[in-house]
Structure formats: C-alpha cells, structure tokens
Amino acid sequence: MSAFPLTKSPPSKKCRTRQSGTAWTRSGCLTCKKRRKACDKTKPSCNNCLKQGRTCEGYGSMWVEPLGPSAQVFSKSASPSEPKTESSSRLPSPVPSVSSDAWLETWSSGQVTPWNRSTGSSPRYHSPTGSYINAENPEDSSGDLELSTEVVVPRPQGHISHLSGNETHYLQYHMEQGSRLLANLESDDNPLRSILIPRAMSSPLLMKAVCAVSALHLANRSHGFGAHTAAVNYYSGTLSGLRSVLGNFTTGILPDDAMLAVGLLCKYEIVRGSVKQWVVHLNALQRLIVSRGGFASMDRDAAEFLRGLFVYAYQMARISNRNRFAPTDISIDSSIGIPKLDIYIGYTEQLLEICARIAELPALKNNTMALYLSVSSINESLLTWTHTSTPYIIPQGTTAATLTRLQLVAECFRDAGFTYLHSTMERISRVSEMETAVRTGMSPAENWTYLISTPKQLAIRRCLARVETFPLDDHCEYSALTFPLFISGCESDDIADREVVIRSLDKLQYNFGIGNVRRAKELLGIFWARRDADVGACGPGMDRKQVHWLDIVEELGWELILA
The missing domain is CATH 4.10.240 (CD2-Gal4)
Known part of the structure; x- marks a missing residue:
C-alpha cells in the first residue's frame, strides 16, 4: 500500500471533493x-x-437506547429476611417513618437501567389496522400513528446564568408548549408554569424532573432521538437526586420540591406510556404524602397541585390496576377551604370517586345483598351528579368556552361511569356464574340489570355522539377523554363505534403527544382481535363467555394508564 504524498496534489476529475x-x-x-x-x-x-x-x-450518544414502555427501572429483589408478600406494597395503618420504611427504601435504592429490554420472544397480536403489536414491549410495535413532524420547537431567547443550554431549551419548551398540552385545563394560573417553573429555578432536583417530562414530551411530538436521550438522562438524574435526599433525611419535613419531583415522575410515566413503572412512583408518592402528614402540612400551592395529580392518577389507577393499590384516606385538610378548579380533575372529581367505587365491586361478589345495594347506590350517584355539585374557585384567565368544554368532558365521564358499571357487573357475573346459579337458582344477569337505569348501549352511544360533536383540536380539556373513549371501545361490538373510538384517540395522540393514548389503542387492538376470534369460534346460537378487557390487562401483566 502506498503512502500518502507529503505534498497536496490537485484532485483528479473523478475524485469527489467536500463542498465548502x-x-x-x-x-x-x-x-x-x-x-x-x-x-x-x-x-x-x-x-x-x-x-x-x-x-x-x-x-447525545447515538448508542443510548431510550426507555421502552415496559423497561424495569427499579430492582425488585426482596430482602432475604423478609419474604415478599402481596400485602407488602399496601399502605399500613399507622403513619410510617420515612427513615425506617422498608418499602420506601426499596424504591429509593433501586438501580436505574433505562435501556433494559426483554430479550425473549414476546407474543404479537394482529390489530384491526393491519399492524402488529408486541404485547411485552409495545414500543417495538409497527404501524403507530405518526405524530406531527412539524412541531414548532422554540428557539432559545437567551441564557439563564445558572442553567445549562439544554435546561434552558427544555424549560422554554415546557413554558411555551408542554405546560399547555400536559394539563386538562389551561388558564393563566396553570401550576405547571406558575408553580413548577419558579421553584425549579432554585431547585436543581425539581429542574431535572421538569426537564425530564419536557424532553420526553418534545420527543413524542417530534420523534427527536436527542430529546429521548435527554429525557432518560434527566429522569436518571431525578432518581439519583431523590435517593440522595431520602438517604440524608432523618428528621424534619421532607422538602416540597422533592414531593413535586416524585409527582413529576408519575407524570413522566404517563407521557411515556409506560406499562410497567408508574405504579412504583404513584405508591412512592402516596407513602411520602402520608409520611409528611398529609397535604395540609404542605405549602398550599404545592399541596393543591399534588392533590389534583394524585387524586386523578390514583382513582384512574384503581380502574385498571385494582389489585395493586390499597384504599387511601389522603385528602386536603378542610382548613384549606374551597379548592381551585384543578388542571387534571376539572369537574370530574366526584365521577372519579364513583368509578373507584365501581372498581371495588368484585370484592362483594360473595355477598349478593351488599353487591346489589352498592350497585343501586352507585347508579343513584351517577344519576344525580351535576357539574355544580361541588363549589370551586375558577382560576384566573379561565374562559367561558373552557368551562363549557370541561362540562362536556365531565358528561362523557358520567356516561363512561354507566358503561363501566355494566362492564364490571358483567365480568362479576361471568366469573361467578355457576356459584350464583347454585346459590340463587337463577342467572346473575336476571338479578342486577334492572338496578342500572341507563342501558349500556345508550350510555356508549350518548358518549360517542357527544365526542363526534367536538373538534378534538389542541384544547387541552379534550385530552382527558382517553378513559371514556377506551371503555366505550371495549364495551361496544359495533364496528362504527370502534371507528369513532380509534379516530378520536388518533386525534388525541396527534394533538397532545401523551404516550398512554397509544397504549390504550394498542390494548383495544389486542382486545378486539381476541373478542372477534372468540365470536368466530362459536357457531350460531352457541353460548360463549366473552373475554373481558381486564382479562387481557392481567394476561399481559400491564399497568395500564388511563389518566
């Protein structure tokens, strides 16, 4: 091989030269x-x-793989001296000590492995759209709706002396776009801006948490791999900072910024569309709130923000992850007074509580009288609910049009409540059909249907008809419609209804860039394929036991997020 010449010779005509x-x-x-x-x-x-x-x-590095939705972020090894039991993750009756709580120590000492993926083969299901869904790692699925590639990323308008360039960039994106799209209510007092940003400016820990959520949301909307990498790094930094705070904490009051950071970790998993991690964060937040002495012990602004986030996420988690959460008595102290209209809950707080009550009905399946009394009481609560039942302070800058959208979304939740009540009772009936028939001498379906005043198909049709009148643009109030659309899709066998559900979820995914909407669509695809296969396997007039959507959730081992 000849050496390179010491002097530079003119390139031949066949050689390619780099452009200037x-x-x-x-x-x-x-x-x-x-x-x-x-x-x-x-x-x-x-x-x-x-x-x-x-x-x-x-x-960032080209070789860092972003978090998959089912990545195991925390190590789950149990202490040799303490065998792992189902009750080990439940909320204890006495207020636990932060420094001695073994459960909290497990969370705070977990090892972050954000690029873990399962190497084994995962089951794949064919969806109605023709794409394939990997049930264990849904992020590997093909055929996802392409989100907007024309997201306007704000150009930096300056540099804040104590922040890095990336922190300034993601903070600005959060200020201008993320904070508006990641709430269910937009106003001048949006706490994602008015509370989090000023506090993050003086708290490196909270700044990392804000940047993690902001970078992930930007990545969802722009497919930016660099933003994905930044999100993973900020997420890891937040966990590291929290472990440091909790490791050094022995007495006194846990800082509000640490509590807010844990709340944002829950938010991160919702934006990511996780199916394996968010329950860990939500349980950690619950323990920390109890250890702190409840919301009343916190600064009012921080307490109101965390209360709304916790109540919304917790009540929705009870619907799809019932066995993973214990009942909680966490509430805002009465001395705080009339609450603000919350950016997550809006007018739906009572409806969320009703849905959580529905989720507990399976515990009464062996007590027919108590079960039917509860169904009757829940039905009455849904019938008498109005959006004016609870007084709220209206945040500054909230328009009349915004309040109208909130009211319409809440009406969709009420119809979803009726649908969910039917769905839960049908599953209870199928599970205990033989036992109930022996005990009462009649089919369960003959016992309870008259207790629910609104037929299931009427509730579904009313909800979807209302949704079809919405423009489903980027008004953030519409982002709360994931649960009403999901439960309507699960409980309707009408192809036209399914098309409305998928089309509407597509719009939510496109406009808001929140990963849990994609997971809801994927589960619907798996569920519909299974149900249609069951129908095809049964001849005309043959009795069949239809699979329930919760059966699919449990089979896949997902921690489905419908918040």
Whole structure:
C-alpha cells in the first residue's frame, strides 16, 4: 500500500471533493452525523438542520437506547429476611417513618437501567389496522400513528446564568408548549408554569424532573432521538437526586420540591406510556404524602397541585390496576377551604370517586345483598351528579368556552361511569356464574340489570355522539377523554363505534403527544382481535363467555394508564 504524498496534489476529475463550509466532525449533532453532513455545532439545535427543516436530534450518544414502555427501572429483589408478600406494597395503618420504611427504601435504592429490554420472544397480536403489536414491549410495535413532524420547537431567547443550554431549551419548551398540552385545563394560573417553573429555578432536583417530562414530551411530538436521550438522562438524574435526599433525611419535613419531583415522575410515566413503572412512583408518592402528614402540612400551592395529580392518577389507577393499590384516606385538610378548579380533575372529581367505587365491586361478589345495594347506590350517584355539585374557585384567565368544554368532558365521564358499571357487573357475573346459579337458582344477569337505569348501549352511544360533536383540536380539556373513549371501545361490538373510538384517540395522540393514548389503542387492538376470534369460534346460537378487557390487562401483566 502506498503512502500518502507529503505534498497536496490537485484532485483528479473523478475524485469527489467536500463542498465548502463547515467540515464534518464527530462532535456534530446526531442528525448531521447520521447523514454524514457538515454541522455548525450550535446548541441546543444546529442551524444547518433548522435551515433544512429537519429535526435536530441534539448531541447525545447515538448508542443510548431510550426507555421502552415496559423497561424495569427499579430492582425488585426482596430482602432475604423478609419474604415478599402481596400485602407488602399496601399502605399500613399507622403513619410510617420515612427513615425506617422498608418499602420506601426499596424504591429509593433501586438501580436505574433505562435501556433494559426483554430479550425473549414476546407474543404479537394482529390489530384491526393491519399492524402488529408486541404485547411485552409495545414500543417495538409497527404501524403507530405518526405524530406531527412539524412541531414548532422554540428557539432559545437567551441564557439563564445558572442553567445549562439544554435546561434552558427544555424549560422554554415546557413554558411555551408542554405546560399547555400536559394539563386538562389551561388558564393563566396553570401550576405547571406558575408553580413548577419558579421553584425549579432554585431547585436543581425539581429542574431535572421538569426537564425530564419536557424532553420526553418534545420527543413524542417530534420523534427527536436527542430529546429521548435527554429525557432518560434527566429522569436518571431525578432518581439519583431523590435517593440522595431520602438517604440524608432523618428528621424534619421532607422538602416540597422533592414531593413535586416524585409527582413529576408519575407524570413522566404517563407521557411515556409506560406499562410497567408508574405504579412504583404513584405508591412512592402516596407513602411520602402520608409520611409528611398529609397535604395540609404542605405549602398550599404545592399541596393543591399534588392533590389534583394524585387524586386523578390514583382513582384512574384503581380502574385498571385494582389489585395493586390499597384504599387511601389522603385528602386536603378542610382548613384549606374551597379548592381551585384543578388542571387534571376539572369537574370530574366526584365521577372519579364513583368509578373507584365501581372498581371495588368484585370484592362483594360473595355477598349478593351488599353487591346489589352498592350497585343501586352507585347508579343513584351517577344519576344525580351535576357539574355544580361541588363549589370551586375558577382560576384566573379561565374562559367561558373552557368551562363549557370541561362540562362536556365531565358528561362523557358520567356516561363512561354507566358503561363501566355494566362492564364490571358483567365480568362479576361471568366469573361467578355457576356459584350464583347454585346459590340463587337463577342467572346473575336476571338479578342486577334492572338496578342500572341507563342501558349500556345508550350510555356508549350518548358518549360517542357527544365526542363526534367536538373538534378534538389542541384544547387541552379534550385530552382527558382517553378513559371514556377506551371503555366505550371495549364495551361496544359495533364496528362504527370502534371507528369513532380509534379516530378520536388518533386525534388525541396527534394533538397532545401523551404516550398512554397509544397504549390504550394498542390494548383495544389486542382486545378486539381476541373478542372477534372468540365470536368466530362459536357457531350460531352457541353460548360463549366473552373475554373481558381486564382479562387481557392481567394476561399481559400491564399497568395500564388511563389518566
């Protein structure tokens, strides 16, 4: 092999020469490195990508894989001296000590492995849209709806002295877009801005948590791999910071910023569309609130924000993850007074409580009288509910149109409550059909249907008809419709209804970039395929036991998020 000449000779006509401009380097952004193009290395986004209308994926490592939805973030090894039991994750009656709570120590000492994936083969299910869904790692599925690739990423408007360029970038995105799209109510007093941003400016821990959620949301909406990598790094940094705070905490009051950071970890998993991790964070938040002495012991602004987040997530979790949560008495102290209309709950707080009561009905399946009394009481509560039942302080800047949207969304939740009540009782009847027939001498279906005043199909049709009148644009109030759409899709066998559900969920996913909507769609695809297969396997007039959507959730081992 000949050596390179010491003197530079003119290139031959057949040789390719690099165009004039900035030389290609290994330190350029990920987008330019993949394209092997020149990069001017402007941070946080290079100008070359922006000029060409491309998404700059930042300057992270090309080899770091973002979190999969079922990635095991925490180690779950039990202490040798304490065998693992089902009751080990339940809320104890006495207020636990933060420093001695073994459950909390397990959470706070977990090892972060954000790029873990299962190496075994996972079952794949065919969805009605023709794509395939990997049940264990849904993020590996094909055929997902492409989110907007034209997201307007705000250009940095300056530099804050004590923040890095990336922190400034993601904080600005959160301020201008994320905080509006990640709430169910937009107003001048949106606490995702008015509370979190000022506190994050003086709390490195909370800043990492805010940036983790912001970067992940940006990645969902722009498919930016650099933002995904940044989200994983900020997420890991938040966990590390929380472990440090909890490890050094022995006496006194746990800081509000630590409590808010744990709340944002719950939010992170909802945005990610996790199916394996969010219950860990929600249980941790519950324990910390109890250890702190309840919401009344916190600053009022922080307490109101965390209360809304916790109540919304907790009550929705009871619907799809009933066996993983214990009842809680956490509430706002009466001295706080009339609450603000919450950015997550809106007018639905009483309806969420009713749905949580429905989730507990299976515990009464062996006590027919108590079961039927509870069904009758729940039915009455749904019938008499109005959005004015509870007084609220209306946040500053909330428009009349916003309140109307909140009211209509709440009406969808009421119809979803009726549908969910039918769904739960049908499952109870199928599970205990033989036992009930022996004990009462009649079919369970003959006993309870008259207790529910609104037929299931009427509730579904009313909910979906209302949704079809909505524009389902980026008004954030519509982002709360995931549960009403999901339960309507599960309980209707009408193909037209299914099309309305999927079309509406597509719009929510496109407009708001929240990963749990994608998971709800994937579970619906699996469920419909299974139910249709069961129907096809039965001849005309043959009795069949239809699979229930909760059966699929339990079979897959998912911690489904419908919040």
